Amino acid sequence: MSTCLIVFAKNPIPNQVKTRLLPRISPEQAASLYCAFLMDWCEALAELRNIDVVVAYTPPESLSDMQALIGSDVTYIPQTGNDLGERLTSATQWAADIGYDKILFVGSDSPTLPLSYISQAIDGLVSSKIVIGPSMDGGYYLIGFSTQNLTMIVPHIFEEIAWSTAHVFQQTLERIRITDSSLKLLPPWYDVDTPEDLSFLHTHLSAMRFAEGTVQAVRTEKLLTEMLKED
Numbered sequence: 001m002s003t004c005l006i007v008f009a010k011n012p013i014p015n016q017v018k019t020r021l022l023p024r025i026s027p028e029q030a031a032s033l034y035c036a037f038l039m040d041w042c043e044a045l046a047e048l049r050n051i052d053v054v055v056a057y058t059p060p061e062s063l064s065d066m067q068a069l070i071g072s073d074v075t076y077i078p079q080t081g082n083d084l085g086e087r088l089t090s091a092t093q094w095a096a097d098i099g100y101d102k103i104l105f106v107g108s109d110s111p112t113l114p115l116s117y118i119s120q121a122i123d124g125l126v127s128s129k130i131v132i133g134p135s136m137d138g139g140y141y142l143i144g145f146s147t148q149n150l151t152m153i154v155p156h157i158f159e160e161i162a163w164s165t166a167h168v169f170q171q172t173l174e175r176i177r178i179t180d181s182s183l184k185l186l187p188p189w190y191d192v193d194t195p196e197d198l199s200f201l202h203t204h205l206s207a208m209r210f211a212e213g214t215v216q217a218v219r220t221e222k223l224l225t226e227m228l229k230e231d
Contacts, residue, residue, distance in 0.1 A: 003102040003122055004052045004095050005045060008079065008087070009038055011062035012069070024195035025227055033223055035069060037111045037192070040217040042070050048118060052100075056091050085158035092154045096147050104144035109191040111217035112204060113141060117186055124184030129153060130176055133186035138166030141189050153179050202228055
């Protein structure tokens with residue numbers, strides 16, 4: 001079965017990305033950190049086999065900027081729609097029209113997410129219609145679908161969601177129940193959205209290097225260490 005993993009991403013412009021990290025770090029630092037997140041994450045995803053990585057970017061005119069940042073080894077599609085639900089629906093339809101059997105969505109706010117969770121998601125879609133990975137802030141870091149009977153699921157589970165709130169995961173589960181779809185639940189993980197999250201991420205990266213001798217998000221670790229020295 002063919003699988004695509006769609007990364008939702010923004011052009012890293014100061015005051016338009018990671019704004020909740022202000023004022024602990026500057027708008028320029030927040031944009032640089034987002035760049036590091038995105039580059040580290042896409043580099044990690046490239047290690048996965050038999051998966052097509054797609055970057056769904058916004059705004060639509062930022063294609064050349066995104067290609068310069070991430071490279072040419074992924075497919076790029078613009079995000080279309082008035083809110084996140086519409087943009088997810090549009091990207092799902094694009095992937096289904098291409099002919100993918102499994103469609104996964106991830107963001108770029110979890111640069112330390114274990115790649116094994118992606119593998120679990122793919123395996124989960126063998127027996128379940130939907131897979132979801134809850135995040136600690138009340139949202140989710142991954143959602144995926146088997147394209148069998150996809151029109152019975154999407155766009156319904158993306159409707160009536162209070163995006164960017166702590167209710168996203170709960171409301172999405174309620175929408176999934178309405179569609180009566182089988183669900184595979186992944187282990188929880190964390191996003192990096194707030195100033196407090198920065199400190200946890202830095203500690204986690206240091207612990208990973210100490211315990212495992214390597215870090216998945218090398219650019220992020222280096223940049224964050226420099227930033228927090230100035231803090």
